[in-house]
Amino acid sequence: MNSWPKAAIMNKDIFSGDEAFDSLYSLRARQLSAIHWTPMEIAKKAGAFLCADGGKHILDIGSGVGKFCIIAAHFNNDFVFHGIEQRKSLTDEALIAQKATNTGNVNFIQGNFNNLRMEEFDHFYFYNSFMENLDYHIPIDNLIPTSAEIYTEYLQTFQDVLEDRKPGTRLATYHADEHYIPGSYKKINHRPGNPLILWIKNS
Ligand SMILES: C[S@@+](CC[C@H](N)C(=O)[O-])C[C@H]1O[C@@H](n2cnc3c(N)ncnc32)[C@H](O)[C@@H]1O
Numbered sequence: 753m754n755s756w757p758k759a760a761i762m763n764k765d766i767f768s769g770d771e772a773f774d775s776l777y778s779l780r781a782r783q784l785s786a787i788h789w790t791p792m793e794i795a796k797k798a799g800a801f802l803c804a805d806g807g808k809h810i811l812d813i814g815s816g817v818g819k820f821c822i823i824a825a826h827f828n829n830d831f832v833f834h835g836i837e838q839r840k841s842l843t844d845e846a847l848i849a850q851k852a853t854n855t856g857n858v859n860f861i862q863g864n865f866n867n868l869r870m871e872e873f874d875h876f877y878f879y880n881s882f883m884e885n886l887d888y889h890i891p892i893d894n895l896i897p898t899s900a901e902i903y904t905e906y907l908q909t910f911q912d913v914l915e916d917r918k919p920g921t922r923l924a925t926y927h928a929d930e931h932y933i934p935g936s937y938k939k940i941n942h943r944p945g946n947p948l949i950l951w952i953k954n955s
Pocket residue numbers: 787788789790812813814815816817818819820836837838839842863864865866879880881882892906
C-alpha cells in the first residue's frame with residue numbers, strides 16, 4: 753500500500769505544527785520524526801537566530817528529510833538554507849517536500865559534508881548528526897557504515913570548519929554535546945538543560 757500523503761493534506765496549513773508538516777513525508781520518515789528531525793518550534797527559533805545578523809547562506813550539516821531547512825526557509829524568505837545529506841533516500845524526500853511546499857529558498861545537496869566547500873556558507877545548523885556512529889538506538893537505517901573512527905573523523909572536520917570561520921559566525925546546535933564546540937564560540941542567553949544552544953563566534 754502506498755504510504756505517501758495524498759494531495760488532500762495540502763489543504764491544511766503545513767506550517768501549523770509538527771503533525772501537519774510531517775504529513776509531507778513517507779510513513780517511515782514520519783515514524784523517525786520525533787527522534788531524528790527537528791521539531792517545528794525549534795526550527796523557527798534556530799532559523800530566526802541564524803538570520804539575525806547578515807550572511808545570507810545557512811548550511812544544515814546532515815539535513816535528513818529537509819525538515820529544518822524547509823521550515824526555517826519558509827519563515828525567513830530573504831535567506832537561503834542549504835542542506836547536505838549523505839543518504840540519497842532522505843534527500844529525495846526533502847526534494848519532494850520542498851516541491852510540495854513550493855519553498856524556493858532551499859538548496860538540497862546529496863553527499864558527505866566533508867566534501868563541501870564550507871567558505872560558501874555564512875552560518876550553520878547542527879542536530880548532532882554524527883551520533884549515529886556511536887548510538888544504535890532506533891537508527892535511520894543500516895545502509896551507512898558507522899564506527900567510532902568515523903565519528904572522530906567527522907567531529908574533527910566539523911571543529912576545523914568552525915575554527916576557520918570569521919568572528920560573527922552563528923551556529924545553532926540541537927541535542928549536541930556543548931563540549932564539541934570550540935572555545936571561540938560563546939553561548940547566547942542559554943538556559944541550562946535547553947537542548948537548543950545558540951552560539952556566536954567571538955574571535
Ligand atoms: C539527526 S538527523 C537531523 C536532520 C535534519 N538536520 C533535521 O534537523 O531535521 C542527522 C542527519 O545527518 C545525516 N548525516 C550524518 N553524517 C553525515 C555526513 N557526514 N554528511 C552528510 N550527512 C550526514 C544523517 O544521515 C541524518 O539524516
